[in-house]
Amino acid sequence: MQVVSIISTKGGVGKTTTAANLGGFAADAGLRVLLLDLDVQPTLSSYFTLAARAPAGIYEMLAYNEQRPEQLVSHTVIERLDLVLSNDDRGELNTLLLHAPDGRLRLRHLLPTLAPRYDLLLIDTQGARSVLLEMAVLASNLALSPVTPEILAARELRRGTLQLIEDIAPYRHLGIEPPPLHLLINRVHPVSSNARLIQRALRQVFQGQSGVRVLDTDVPAIEAYPRAATRGLPVHRVEYRQPAGRAAPAALDTMRALASELFPAWQERFALVNGRGDAGGAGHGQRA
Ligand SMILES: Nc1ncnc2c1ncn2[C@@H]1O[C@H](COP(=O)(O)OP(=O)(O)OP(=O)(O)O)[C@@H](O)[C@H]1O
Numbered sequence: 001m002q003v004v005s006i007i008s009t010k011g012g013v014g015k016t017t018t019a020a021n022l023g024g025f026a027a028d029a030g031l032r033v034l035l036l037d038l039d040v041q042p043t044l045s046s047y048f049t050l051a052a053r054a055p056a057g058i059y060e061m062l063a064y065n066e067q068r069p070e071q072l073v074s075h076t077v078i079e080r081l082d083l084v085l086s087n088d089d090r091g092e093l094n095t096l097l098l099h100a101p102d103g104r105l106r107l108r109h110l111l112p113t114l115a116p117r118y119d120l121l122l123i124d125t126q127g128a129r130s131v132l133l134e135m136a137v138l139a140s141n142l143a144l145s146p147v148t149p150e151i152l153a154a155r156e157l158r159r160g161t162l163q164l165i166e167d168i169a170p171y172r173h174l175g176i177e178p179p180p181l182h183l184l185i186n187r188v189h190p191v192s193s194n195a196r197l198i199q200r201a202l203r204q205v206f207q208g209q210s211g212v213r214v215l216d217t218d219v220p221a222i223e224a225y226p227r228a229a230t231r232g233l234p235v236h237r238v239e240y241r242q243p244a245g246r247a248a249p250a251a252l253d254t255m256r257a258l259a260s261e262l263f264p265a266w267q268e269r270f271a272l273v274n275g276r277g278d279a280g281g282a283g284h285g286q287r288a
């Protein structure tokens with residue numbers, strides 16, 4: 001099971017959008033995907049319509065160590081796409097985990113029960129530093145951080161991002177390596193900005209920083225993303241063809257490029273995904 005946390009020290013950069021669309025795309029490629037909503041604001045939890053809502057959610061999972069899938073796991077209407085709902089309405093988890101000796105490792109310790117059931121676990125987080133965020137990163141084999149071009153201009157970016165990696169570094173003494181951090185440039189304006197220039201600038205900011213990589217794939221700012229969210233669909237099903245006269249590629253092509261860059265081992269499955277959600281016979285339900 002691949003575990004990816006989607007993180008940022010800034011809010012509103014596209015974490016939830018990335019989690020929902022990457023999850024929906026991987027599920028349509030035949031992978032078994034679990035979304036974990038760690039944000040107090042349950043945006044990811046309400047992105048997709050639920051086919052079956054579980055009685056419990058993230059609160060019971062982390063506070064009471066609930067592990068029974070029938071209690072914990074809700075099913076979305078997208079086949080193979082499951083969800084653990086955010087239900088920490090009063091925001092208690094953070095304090096609870098802060099004071100628990102195993103707080104930051106709690107999610108990591110729950111992974112063995114999830115691993116046989118899913119190929120991919122995607123963790124959406126809140127746009128601020130917290131124990132929950134550190135817990136998510138410590139459970140991941142990859143951290144993915146969307147960066148918008150405006151934020152690139154902020155001095156805060158390098159400091160905030162590197163501070164997080166530094167803070168979890170002491171866990172090396174417990175044999176836990178901090179995951180590599182991949183930066184995804186999101187919401188690039190197709191007309192006014194040059195994606196290559198932004199990429200180069202971002203690479204310069206993190207030059208010489210081991211463990212940080214700027215992805216080659218960038219995500220254009222297109223109206224298909226909010227439209228897909230409104231319709232509760234993964235964006236590749238909403239825009240599978242490039243609109244005439246637009247420079248930016250179709251959302252389907254962007255999601256395929258992103259998924260393939262993150263998980264090259266599944267590239268062949270990703271190549272088969274189309275806009276209909278049936279992946280043209282990608283071998284549904286099989287293990288990758
Ligand atoms: N590539 C894109 N093109 C156009 N709109 C986008 C794109 N990515 C995200 N958005 C829009 O930007 C808004 C913020 O995105 P999103 O909610 O995913 O951010 P977030 O990082 O999860 O925010 P928060 O920190 O509040 O959780 C949403 O309305 C979303 O539809």
Ligand SMILES: [Mg+2]
Binds near residue numbers: 015016043044125
């Ligand atoms: Mg969000």
